Amino acid sequence: MTGTQNLKLNTEHLKLRIKLFMNNNGEQYDSKKYLDMDLLRFTTAGSVDDGKSTLIGRLLYDSKSIFEDQLEAIEKTSRSSGEEEVNLALLTDGLKAEREQKITIDVAYRYFATPKRKFIIADTPGHIQYTRNMVTGASTAELAIVLIDATKGVLTQSKRHAFISSLLQIPHLVVAVNKMDLVDYSEDRFNEIVQDFRTFAKKLEIDNITYIPISALVGDNVVDKNGKTSWYKGPTLLHHLENVKVDASHNVVDFRFPVQYVIRPNQNFRGFSGRIESGRIRPGDEITVLPSKLSSKVKEIVTRDGNLDEAFPGDSVVLTIEDEIDISRGDMIVRKNNVPKVTSNFEAYLCWMNEEEMQPGKQYMLMHTTSTTAVYVDDVIYRMNVDTLRREDAETLKLNEIGRVKLTTAKPLFMDAYQVNQRTGSFIVIDAASNVTVGAGMIRATSTESRESETADVKRETGSTHKLESKTKHSPNVVWEPWNIPKEDREKRNGHKAQVLWFTGISGAGKSTIAKALEKKLWGSGKQTILLDGDQVRHGLNGDLGFSPEDRTENIRRVGEMARLFFEHGNIVLCTFVSPYQRDRDAVRKLFPEARFVEIHVTCNPETAHQRDPKGLYEKAKKGEIKDLTGFDGEYQAPEHAELVINTDEMDVDEAVETIINKFAAD
Amino acid sequence: MQINSHLKQLEDEGIYIMREVAAQFERPVLLFSGGKDSIIMVHLALKAFYPAKIPFPLMHVDTGHNFPETIEFRDKLVRETGVELIVGSVQKSIDDGKVKEETGPDASRNALQTVTLLDTLKEHQVDAALGGGRRDEEKARAKERFFSHRDGFGQWDPKNQRPELWNLYNGRKNPGEHFRVFPISNWTEMDVWQYIAQEEIDIPSLYFAHERKVFNRRGVWLADTEYVNRMDEESLEKKTVRFRTIGDATCTGAVLSTASKMEEIIQEVAAARQTERGNRHDDKRSETAMEDRKRQGYF
Numbered sequence: 024m025t026g027t028q029n030l031k032l033n034t035e036h037l038k039l040r041i042k043l044f045m046n047n048n049g050e051q052y053d054s055k056k057y058l059d060m061d062l063l064r065f066t067t068a069g070s071v072d073d074g075k076s077t078l079i080g081r082l083l084y085d086s087k088s089i090f091e092d093q094l095e096a097i098e099k100t101s102r103s104s105g106e107e108e109v110n111l112a113l114l115t116d117g118l119k120a121e122r123e124q125k126i127t128i129d130v131a132y133r134y135f136a137t138p139k140r141k142f143i144i145a146d147t148p149g150h151i152q153y154t155r156n157m158v159t160g161a162s163t164a165e166l167a168i169v170l171i172d173a174t175k176g177v178l179t180q181s182k183r184h185a186f187i188s189s190l191l192q193i194p195h196l197v198v199a200v201n202k203m204d205l206v207d208y209s210e211d212r213f214n215e216i217v218q219d220f221r222t223f224a225k226k227l228e229i230d231n232i233t234y235i236p237i238s239a240l241v242g243d244n245v246v247d248k249n250g251k252t253s254w255y256k257g258p259t260l261l262h263h264l265e266n267v268k269v270d271a272s273h274n275v276v277d278f279r280f281p282v283q284y285v286i287r288p289n290q291n292f293r294g295f296s297g298r299i300e301s302g303r304i305r306p307g308d309e310i311t312v313l314p315s316k317l318s319s320k321v322k323e324i325v326t327r328d329g330n331l332d333e334a335f336p337g338d339s340v341v342l343t344i345e346d347e348i349d350i351s352r353g354d355m356i357v358r359k360n361n362v363p364k365v366t367s368n369f370e371a372y373l374c375w376m377n378e379e380e381m382q383p384g385k386q387y388m389l390m391h392t393t394s395t396t397a398v399y400v401d402d403v404i405y406r407m408n409v410d411t412l413r414r415e416d417a418e419t420l421k422l423n424e425i426g427r428v429k430l431t432t433a434k435p436l437f438m439d440a441y442q443v444n445q446r447t448g449s450f451i452v453i454d455a456a457s458n459v460t461v462g463a464g465m466i467r468a469t470s471t472e473s474r475e476s477e478t479a480d481v482k483r484e485t486g487s488t489h490k491l492e493s494k495t496k497h498s499p500n501v502v503w504e505p506w507n508i509p510k511e512d513r514e515k516r517n518g519h520k521a522q523v524l525w526f527t528g529i530s531g532a533g534k535s536t537i538a539k540a541l542e543k544k545l546w547g548s549g550k551q552t553i554l555l556d557g558d559q560v561r562h563g564l565n566g567d568l569g570f571s572p573e574d575r576t577e578n579i580r581r582v583g584e585m586a587r588l589f590f591e592h593g594n595i596v597l598c599t600f601v602s603p604y605q606r607d608r609d610a611v612r613k614l615f616p617e618a619r620f621v622e623i624h625v626t627c628n629p630e631t632a633h634q635r636d637p638k639g640l641y642e643k644a645k646k647g648e649i650k651d652l653t654g655f656d657g658e659y660q661a662p663e664h665a666e667l668v669i670n671t672d673e674m675d676v677d678e679a680v681e682t683i684i685n686k687f688a689a690d
Numbered sequence: 691m692q693i694n695s696h697l698k699q700l701e702d703e704g705i706y707i708m709r710e711v712a713a714q715f716e717r718p719v720l721l722f723s724g725g726k727d728s729i730i731m732v733h734l735a736l737k738a739f740y741p742a743k744i745p746f747p748l749m750h751v752d753t754g755h756n757f758p759e760t761i762e763f764r765d766k767l768v769r770e771t772g773v774e775l776i777v778g779s780v781q782k783s784i785d786d787g788k789v790k791e792e793t794g795p796d797a798s799r800n801a802l803q804t805v806t807l808l809d810t811l812k813e814h815q816v817d818a819a820l821g822g823g824r825r826d827e828e829k830a831r832a833k834e835r836f837f838s839h840r841d842g843f844g845q846w847d848p849k850n851q852r853p854e855l856w857n858l859y860n861g862r863k864n865p866g867e868h869f870r871v872f873p874i875s876n877w878t879e880m881d882v883w884q885y886i887a888q889e890e891i892d893i894p895s896l897y898f899a900h901e902r903k904v905f906n907r908r909g910v911w912l913a914d915t916e917y918v919n920r921m922d923e924e925s926l927e928k929k930t931v932r933f934r935t936i937g938d939a940t941c942t943g944a945v946l947s948t949a950s951k952m953e954e955i956i957q958e959v960a961a962a963r964q965t966e967r968g969n970r971h972d973d974k975r976s977e978t979a980m981e982d983r984k985r986q987g988y989f
Contacts, residue, residue, distance in 0.1 A: 062696040090965040129851065131832050132825045134878045141696040143876055155853055162855040283706070284713040288742035296738070298706050298857075327740035337694060339705035341740070352713050376853050390858050393713070449856045458862040460852040 060136070063269050066145040066160040066193070068184035069170035074201045078170065078239035079133060079146060082261065085246045088135035130160045139265045154409065154423035155376040157184065158463055161191040162449070165269055168197045168260075173206045173236070177219040179410045185220075186409050189227035190372060190425070190465065192442060195267050196232045199260060203252065204238040210254040226412055228442075230511070235260050273336040274444045276617045278302030278310075279363065279437075280356040281392035281447075286341055294325055294341035295350055297393070300446035302358070304342070305333045309359040312350055313437045318359055319346040353394035355437040355447075360609060361617065363439045363447055367432040370404070370467045372441075375420035377454070377461035383419060387461070389432055391450040396434040398452065403428050420462075427467070441465035506591055513593030517551045521590045523615055524687065526599040527608060527662060528625035529654025530640050531632030533671035534599040537625060537679045542597050544680055553589045554597045555582060558638075570651060576607050583611035590615060603653045605660045621687050624665040625679075627672045629654060697885050700877055701734065706857065707836055707873040708738035708820070712745050714861035715818035715869070719749040719776065719811075721989060724760035725936040726882055726893050727822030727874065732767060733891050734873060735820075747774035749819070751807045753799040753938045754781040755917040760936060763894040778810030795907075795919045798940040804988045808844040811868060818861065818869045821989055826878045827966065830981035836875055842866040844987035870989075879934075879966045883959050887952045899932045899950040910943035934959075934966050 069075040083089050133144040145160035147153065161167060167188040171181050181198075188196055198220055206212045213236045224232060236252050237244045237260055243251055246261045258266070279300045286294040304310075304321055311318045324331040325341040334340050342356065350356070357363060375381050381400060389398035406417035406426040420426050441448030452462030514520055524541075526534040535556060542554045561568070565581055568574040579602050589596045602608050612620045632654055633641045644652040651657040662668075667686060669679045694702070711718045720735060722728045735744045750764060768775045780799050783789045788809070789802040811819060825832045835851055837859040852860055861869055877885075886893060903914040905924040912918055914926055918940050931944035932955075949955045980988075 060696045061694070062699045091963045092965055129833050129848070132876070133832065134826045134876070136696075136878070136880065141878075141881070159853045159855050163857075283709045286739060286742045292741060294741075296709050298702065325741070327737045335694075337699060337702055339702040339709070339738070388862070390860060393710075445856065449858065451855055451858045451860060453860055453862055458860070458864065460854075460860045463853070463855045 060139065060141055061269055062141045062143070063166060063264060063267065064143045064145065064164050065166040065168060065264065066147060066157075066164040066188075067168045067170070068147050068157055068160070068187075069168075069180070073170040073172050074239045075146070075170050078168075078199070078201065078237075078245065079144060081239045081242060081245050082142075082144075083133060083135050085242070085261075086135040086137055088133075130156050137261070137265055142264065154183070154187070154425070155374065155463075157187050158191065158374045158376075161187055161193055162463070164191075164193050166195040166197065166264070166267060167193045168199050171198060171200050171216060171220070173200050173202045173212055173216065176216055177223065181220070182223055182412075183409050185224060185227060185229070186412060189229045192228070192445060192465075194231060196229050197260070197263065198232060198234045200234065200236045201239055203236045203243060204241050208236070208243075208251045210252075213252075213255075228509075233257070233263055235263065270336070274301035274439075274446075275336060276302060277361055277363070277439065277444060277447075278304055278308075278356075278358045279392075279439070279444065279447050280304070280342065281394070281437075282350055282352055282354045282356065283393050284352060285350065292343070293347075294343045295356065296339070296341045297356075298339045299334050299336050300392070301336050301444050302361075303333055303335050306330075310344065310356050311359045311362060312348055313355045313357060313362065313365060314435065315348065315350075315354070317346075317348045319344045319348055321345075353392075355392065357437070360613065362613075363437045363444075365435050365437055367435045368429070369436070369438065370427060370429050371450070371464040372407075372425060372467060373400070373420060373428045373452070373462050373464045374425045375422060375462050377459060378422050379454075379461070380422070381420040381462065386455060388453040388455050389430070389436075389450050389464075390453060391436050391438065392447060394434070394436065395453075396432045396436070397455075398430055398432045400452075401429040401431055428464075430464075438466050440467060442467075510591050510593060513591075517593045519550055519595070521593045521595065521619065522687065523586050523590055523596045523598065523620045524623060524683065525586075525602070525608065525611065525620065526597070526623050526625050527602045527665075528627075529629070529632055529659050530601060530652070531635040531637055531654070532625045532627050533635075533669075533676075533679075534625045535637075537669065537671075537676055537683075538597045538599045540676050541680045541683055544684065545595055550595055551593055552595045552597065554599070555586060555589075556598075557600050560585075572604070575602075576604065579604075579607040579611060583614050586611070587614045590619070601653050601659070603657065603659045605662065608662065621667065622662050622665045623683065624662045624668045626661070626668060626670050631672055697881065697888060700874070700881060701737070701885070703876065704731075704734040704873040705738040707859065707871060708735050710837075710859050710861070711818050711820055711871050711873075712739070714859075717814065717816050718746040718818040718820060718871075719814065719816050720744070720746060720820040721807075721822070722748040722750045722764065722775075723822070723937065723989075724750070724756065724764050724894060725822070726886065726897065727824065729767070729891060729893055730874060730877075730882060730885060731820060731822045732771065732773070733889060736771065744771065744773045746820075747776050749776045749778065749810060749814075749816070751778045751803050751810065752780065753803060753940075754779065755799055755915070755938045755940050757894075757896055757913070757915075757936065757939050759894045759896050763892075776810065776814060778806045780806045782806070783809065795921055797919060798938060800938050800941050801983065803938075804844075804983065804986050807989070808987050811844070816868060817863070818871055820871045820873065822874055823870075823872045823989060824877050824879075824882075825875050828980045830978070830984055834872055834875065834984075836872055837861050838870045838872065839863065840868050840870060840987065844868070846870075846985050846987070848981065848985065880956075880959055883952075883956050887956060894936065896933045896936055897955065899930050899948045899954075901928060902931050902944065903927070904929050904931060904944055911946065912943055913939055915939045 067075055067079060131146045133146060135142050145164055147156045147160035169181055169184045171177060200213055200216050217234045235244055235257060236255055239245060243249050244259045246259060248259055279302060280297050281300060282295045283297040286296050306321050306323055308321045309318060310321055322343040322345050324334050325343060383400050387398050389396055403417045403419060404427040405414040406420065406424055408415055409425060417426055439447045448466040450464045451460050452464065454461045510521055526538050528534050538554055542552050545552045560582055565578050568578050579600060582598060582600060586596045586598055608622060636642055640652055641655055643649045644655045653659045720731055739745055780802050783802065783806045784791055789805045792798060823831050823834060825834060833848055835854045839852060840846060863869065903926050904911045905914060905920055905926050907924060911931060929946055930948055932947045932949060933942060933944050935942060947958060949958045
């Protein structure tokens with residue numbers, strides 16, 4: 024159907040119709056406006072039959088990104104190859120072989136800009152044998168356009184594109200239902216396709232799907248609306264592209280700085296260059312260097328344009344640090360209290376990209392952030408049928424196949440789950456003999472899974488081997504399965520965020536009293552809550568534990584894990600535990616995203632607590648019946664960085680509850 | 691959360707790739723033509739390694755047919771940045787009998803550069819050559835990777851390129867092979883000009899409107915220089931022109947323009963109806979002229 028593939032346009036026609044965005048609004052191009060422009064990288068997937076080339080041609084041409092000489096050239100080529108109309112696919116199919124075979128072989132990158140935004144299109148071929156190109160194009164995209172032919176409906180191929188977009192965690196998906204002109208702009212047909220796609224998309228991990236009825240050929244709802252789809256109230260495609268939130272895939276919480284290259288112009292300067300892959304950093308922030316686990320502080324954030332007060336995801340900078348620590352390429356600078364997983368055993372989704380099939384047990388090279396190491400693929404757990412989304416048994420992966428695999432690296436990697444952090448969760452596999460990139464992987468384990476690195480931290484800080492270590496080191500190969508219902512969905516239904524409020528303080532300080540009143544208030548306003556209390560837990564789950572420092576630590580560890588389960592369930596979790604040791608509280612803190620764990624120090628004059636003595640413990644201690652009572656003869660390490668301190672000598676219960684709600688539990 | 695402008699994002703990407711090259715390769719060079727793209731490359735390299743100097747030399751393949759302004763600019767830049775300069779001479783390749791000078795009115799040393807380039811890379815055992823190529827320039831370049839592999843003969847195999855994902859750039863290779871690396875792949879001509887304006891980067895005077903003796907050959911205004919064989923019927927005219935790209939004087943056409951300020955140039959680029967390379971004779975030799983040359987090892 025060449026008529027639908029090609030725009031019915033000749034050069035003269037185009038010359039007349041080419042619209043200058045700057046003239047659309049009747050204003051001159053303001054060369055200073057570009058300072059406000061941002062950037063959206065998106066990928067388009069679909070075959071020529073879906074009208075993909077026409078759509079791209081339409082976007083390029085309506086945004087004045089096709090030049091006359093380009094148009095003349097493709098017009099000439101179209102004519103000489105016997106085509107009646109200008110074949111806009113020739114704009115993207117630049118290689119001789121592509122032009123000869125009239126197929127797209129490789130990802131092509133195209134560019135256009137409007138006064139609002141610059142766009143980079145990774146245009147990927149839609150043929151089945153080119154899954155690897157789709158994965159490649161999707162790896163840098165923040166939005167994917169899946170084209171559906173309105174006359175054909177949701178085909179296997181559309182599903183495959185959507186699945187790959189989901190696998191690569193592209194935050195925005197646009198389902199462009201094309202060729203609406205061929206179905207008489209039928210609203211029913213559009214709704215039918217949307218319904219079909221929705222049913223399928225439930226299996227995917229994509230939150231943001233926008234459905235737009237378009238005709239790329241005629242131009243409906245691509246740049247302008249033309250009234251033929253008056254039932255459609257949404258944005259045009261370009262309007263959506265111009266306004267969709269960018270940087271949605273950036274992780275702004277977990278600071279990760281893989282060191283690229285050490286900059287050392289003279290003996291007085293030693294800087295570590297790299298790009299902030301996630302999180303943010305300021306001078307003075309405490310950092311830890313992996314793998315050495317040595318800690319220091321950021322001294323300066325250096326750039327040629329002056330030192331920075333703060334740096335953000337994506338910034339290429341140079342960090343200098345306070346202490347002389349040996350740091351080289353492949354090391355990672357992170358925050359002291361927020362470290363990635365450090366391991367050489369993990370599971371991942373692997374997309375195989377080479378004609379030579381993957382050989383389990385063969386040594387490959389693996390590149391992850393700025394680090395390269397040897398790797399074995401130990402096992403293929405299953406192969407994903409990208410058309411049916413079914414899991415299939417497989418011994419290996421062939422070209423364009425995607426599977427879940429187990430890997431072992433020679434050197435430990437500093438990783439996060441791809442879901443949480445694309446930059447520290449992605450890797451490529453390289454054939455050591457041919458040096459060719461043969462695979463692309465997305466790590467499935469999360470940073471909360473194996474806590475080897477964190478136990479080491481605890482060990483170093485306390486200077487003693489701690490029970491926490493032996494309890495968590497058992498199962499390094501247990502991989503974190505994502506929750507069946509993601510927390511975000513539960514939060515949506517609950518109408519509020521999950522949160523952990525950790526009340527620490529000596530017995531009698533008022534933790535339980537405040538927490539109980541707070542929970543009632545939250546519950547009364549429709550929130551999902553749970554209150555975990557020391558006594559309650561010690562009667563059941565932790566009945567085997569006493570009050571030695573080791574047992575106290577294990578008590579808190581178990582409570583932390585339990586709090587995490589309730590947290591993942593979408594609850595506001597209130598925990599009232601004496602929890603006397605800073606390291607134990609910190610270990611719990613690490614289980615949660617930053618800002619979701621709030622440490623509240625409930626304090627009062629010890630005399631007040633002794634008088635209150637709600638459980639009669641101080642009385643017993645005074646008589647010598649119990650020993651090591653926290654707040655009496657046992658040690659209590661007051662929090663150094665509590666988010667909130669409540670002094671119950673000065674504040675009554677209602678005030679305390681109000682303070683906490685206003686500060687942390689408002690949304 | 692602040693969102694960076696497109697120029698900042700492109701700059702960060704360029705710097706990242708410069709550093710990857712310095713880290714992954716032993717003897718990289720930055721291919722320098724004197725044109726605006728390679729000037730931006732030097733600017734990015736200065737930023738990437740600050741406060742240290744650029745840790746690799748510039749390499750200029752000199753056809754001997756350059757505009758004098760280009761060479762002056764090059765030498766000044768080298769003086770100011772303290773960077774090392776390697777010059778590969780096409781004249782020397784001709785003198786050594788490795789290539790044969792083209793004859794006729796359209797004679798150009800453009801194609802001969804490939805041999806000089808490959809020889810110079812070999813002589814200096816270069817394992818990565820940074821270039822200012824952009825994907826928006828030409829359809830074959832649109833398919834180029836950031837890290838583009840070249841075999842032992844310096845050749846490019848466009849149908850068999852390594853997939854390039856996320857920000858993971860695979861620079862592994864066998865001895866004798868090398869890479870071409872293009873940190874500003876994602877920039878457009880407009881981005882380049884906007885960046886030059888934003889960063890106030892010094893560029894050769896050829897880019898600004900000036901009076902020059904030119905003649906018209908098949909729609910392209912060529913400068914009158916000793917290197918071009920002007921035919922009798924091609925009459926010289928004095929015109930106000932500027933250059934949109936700067937290459938060898940024999941194949942780089944001028945555009946009629948009065949844009950003498952950066953603002954005016956950006957206006958002109960915004961309104962342009964022809965691609966930047968539309969007045970490059972070297973691209974017009976055949977439909978796949980660029981791909982053919984690139985396969986053989988051209989820039």
